[in-house]
Amino acid sequence: MGFPWVRDIVNGYDKESYRLPYCLENDWFCIRYQIGQGVVSFQNKKDGMELLKDGLEKFFTPIYERTEIRSGIYEERRLLGRNIRGLHAVQYQGALQDIKILDHGVVFDRVELIFGLEGTYHSSVVIKMYRQLPKLEFSYRIAKTLSEDIESVYLPLVVNLPDSTLYIHNGGVAMRPGVDQLPGNNMEYYMADYGLLYQRGTQGILINMLDTPLIYMGQMCHHPILLCDNSEQSNRRPVYSWIMNNTWETNFRMDLSGFGEFRYGLELHDGMPEENLQRLQENDLGMVSFITD
Numbered sequence: 266m267g268f269p270w271v272r273d274i275v276n277g278y279d280k281e282s283y284r285l286p287y288c289l290e291n292d293w294f295c296i297r298y299q300i301g302q303g304v305v306s307f308q309n310k311k312d313g314m315e316l317l318k319d320g321l322e323k324f325f326t327p328i329y330e331r332t333e334i335r336s337g338i339y340e341e342r343r344l345l346g347r348n349i350r351g352l353h354a355v356q357y358q359g360a361l362q363d364i365k366i367l368d369h370g371v372v373f374d375r376v377e378l379i380f381g382l383e384g385t386y387h388s389s390v391v392i393k394m395y396r397q398l399p400k401l402e403f404s405y406r407i408a409k410t411l412s413e414d415i416e417s418v419y420l421p422l423v424v425n426l427p428d429s430t431l432y433i434h435n436g437g438v439a440m441r442p443g444v445d446q447l448p449g450n451n452m453e454y455y456m457a458d459y460g461l462l463y464q465r466g467t468q469g470i471l472i473n474m475l476d477t478p479l480i481y482m483g484q485m486c487h488h489p490i491l492l493c494d495n496s497e498q499s500n501r502r503p504v505y506s507w508i509m510n511n512t513w514e515t516n517f518r519m520d521l522s523g524f525g526e527f528r529y530g531l532e533l534h535d536g537m538p539e540e541n542l543q544r545l546q547e548n549d550l551g552m553v554s555f556i557t558d
Contacts, residue, residue, distance in 0.1 A: 285366045289392060290303075292398040293533055296392065298378060306423075308535065311399075312468075315425060321485045322423040325392065326407060328485070329384040332415035338481075338519070341415060341438075342512070347490040349453065349481070349512050351415065356485055368522055384410055400532035406531035411522040415438060415512060416541065418521070419481065419505040420529075422461060422472050428466040431500050432521040432542060433480070439542050442482060443499025443536045453479045453551035454507060459549035461504060462541050469541035473530040473549045475504055481507040494523040502523045 273348035287422050288297040290310075297306040317324055327353060332351035334341050345351060359380030362392045366376035375393045387408035394401045405420050432439055457480050460473040474480075481492040482502045493499065508527055511519045534544050 271513060283377060285369060285374060286364050289376055289395055289401075290395045290446075291396050291398075294394060296394070298361060298364065300361050300364065303359070303380075304378070310479065310534065316458045316470075318421075318423050318425050319358060321344075321358060322421050323358070324421055324423060325378065325390050325403065325549075326361075326421060327382055327388055327390070327407075328419040328465050329357045329359075329382050330417040330419070330485075331357075331384060331412070331446055334414050338413060343421045345415070347453070348430070348487050349417065349479065349485070349510065350487055352487045354415075360389055366392065366541060373442065384412065384416065386410060390420075394550075395546055396534075399420075399534070402528065402530045404526050404528045406526045407470070408524050409509070409521045411520050415519055417481075417510040417512065418483075418509055420527070421503070421505050422474075422529075423503045423505075424463055424470055426463050426465050426470065429463045429470075430538075431504065432462040432464060432538060433460070434542065434546065439538075441500050443493060443502065444495055446493045446495070448483065449492055449496055452491065452499055452502075453483055454479060456480075459545050462538065462545050464538045464541060467535050467537060469534045469536060469538075469544075471530075471534055471541060471545045471548060472534045473545065475528040475530070475549065477506055477508050477527050479507040 288295060293310055295308040295310055298304045303325060307324050308315055311481055312314045321328055330350060332354040359382040361378055363379040365377040367377055369379050373395045377389050379389045379390045382461050389406045391405055392403045430441060432441055442455055457474060464472040482504050494528055509521050511521055530548060
């Protein structure tokens with residue numbers, strides 16, 4: 266007879282508990298994960314589309330970036346130019362080390378993916394998947410170490426949705442980054458009022474960013490800066506939630522050490538862009554706080 270809190274046997278009376286260490290699933294999504302490999306699949310079950318991309322664009326997987334100080338704290342920042350990182354910047358991707366089942370009930374399931382990540386004492390993503398809704402909520406928990414280097418922490422918000430158009434609200438106005446801008450303007454980062462909308466036909470994937478409005482778009486490396494050319498291709502660059510950074514010289518402390526939690530929501534919603542953008546705004550204003558331990 267096994268321990269009552271260990272449910273790892275395939276059976277006919279509880280067909281879900283033994284699967285939670287490997288996947289979260291409802292009628293709309295299936296997220297698979299494996300220690301040592303990380304998140305291995307993020308599927309939209311309604312159309313069979315695999316939403317997960319590979320490399321540093323992998324959804325639910327945090328990234329830490331560091332540019333080592335070599336020429337002095339202020340001189341190194343001046344050398345960045347229009348980049349947000351130095352030529353010798355290094356990126357680290359979270360490695361999945363543990364999985365905790367936090368909740369399994371009739372309303373939702375909740376799982377914590379614990380990552381080993383350079384620059385952190387603790388790094389994890391908590392995913393809450395609703396059983397009867399086409400939505401999920403997730404949060405990034407971090408305990409950041411102390412460093413004087415130029416640092417950034419990102420969470421990819423990239424979905425594999427070919428030929429989709431990306432929309433955000435910026436200053437209360439809906440726009441397509443890289444397209445609906447003045448020519449010659451910055452395209453590296455934006456403030457998103459509520460989050461992101463990926464629109465493909467009448468299909469929308471809405472991603473709310475509740476605690477951190479800054480997004481970074483483009484290559485995750487030092488690169489020549491391309492200013493806005495209003496091309497459709499500029500709208501299809503990878504998108505990252507830029508959770509924290511100490512890139513710029515400021516009048517507050519430059520280290521990022523300490524504890525933080527940053528919340529997000531994702532929903533499938535059919536409608537035209539105007540309708541889905543309105544839904545994105547309503548979700549942001551009305552989203553219920555996370556249930557925590």
